[in-house]
Amino acid sequence: MSTHSADLSWFALRDRLAAGSPLILSVGSFEQHGPHLPMATDSIIVEALATGVAEAVGGITLPVLPFGAPSRPRSGGGPAFPGPALRLPTLLAAVEQIATDALAVGATRLVALSWHWENAAILWDALHGPLAGSTTARAFLFDAPWDYLTPELVEELFPGEEPDWPSDHAGHLETAIMRHLAPDLVGEPPAPVPFAPRRGYDVLPTPADAVPGTGVVLDARAMTAATGERCVAAMVDGIAAAIRAEG
Incomplete structure (x- = not known):
């Protein structure tokens, strides 16, 4: 039985949703991921x-x-x-409309899954409106799948140090996962380059020295496909267990 709505007729989709199948909306991004990962990295992973x-x-x-x-x-x-993206009001409206239409076709459990760090707050707000008046449907938002990594995997990714997830863009976790999911699309991660990050705040317009010239903050050269495979499995298991626990 297919898990992809695009493979189903409208009638088959309606019937499976009526039987209680969760409907999963995944939201990615299209942006730079350094010289070694494709622009679609976030979408591939999510x-x-x-x-x-x-x-x-x-x-x-x-x-x-x-x-x-x-x-x-x-x-x-x-x-x-710079690259194609959705401004925040546009992304909010898009997710809100998708959620509204998903409920209209019969979804009673809507799962929103995001990988791109900057999507999180928008998705929370976008799901709130469509679900506010419902007495039968619920939505579950997973905007930080890396929270389901085991301590052992976190130590494998960041030996001897605490992870800084925002700075890990195109870094340890994404490089490992992409080496597992799409090795043909992965090049050699760059060595770190000097830059002057602003810790805990931003400056607008962005100073030239605030972003590394490679677009990659952390050194991901040691990451392996085997680590990526275990990370994907842990995140899938954790998210699935959370959905089951909610009934």
Whole structure:
């Protein structure tokens, strides 16, 4: 039985949603990921997670939304690396409309899954309106899948140090996962380059020295596909378990 809504007729989708299948909306982005990862990295990763979760909970995936909120300098992006993105009101309206229509077709459990760091607050607000008046439907938002990594995997990714997730853009976790999911699309991660990050605040317009010239903050050269595979499995297991726990 297919987990992809695009493979189903409208009638089959309606019937499976009526039977209680969760409907999964994954939201990615299209942005720079250094010289070694593709622009679609966030969308590739979140789509893989959505597929794994759907298989685990008997869910159905919507096509991934491939554009996300604009990136920020703190995660190695921002105006220094311009690219197609959705301004915040546009992204909010898009997710809100998708959620509204998902409920209209019969979804009673809507799962929103994001990978791109800057999407989180927008998705929370976008889901609030469509669900506010419902007495039968619920939405579950997973905007930080890395929270489901085990302590052992975190230590494997960041030996001897605490992870700084915003700065890990195109870094340890994404490089490891992409080496697992799409090794043909992965080049050699760059060595670190000097820059002057602003810790805990931003400056607008963004100073030229606030973002590394490679667009990559951390050194990801030691990351392996085996680590990426275990990370994907842990995140899928954690998200699926949370959905099951909610009934």
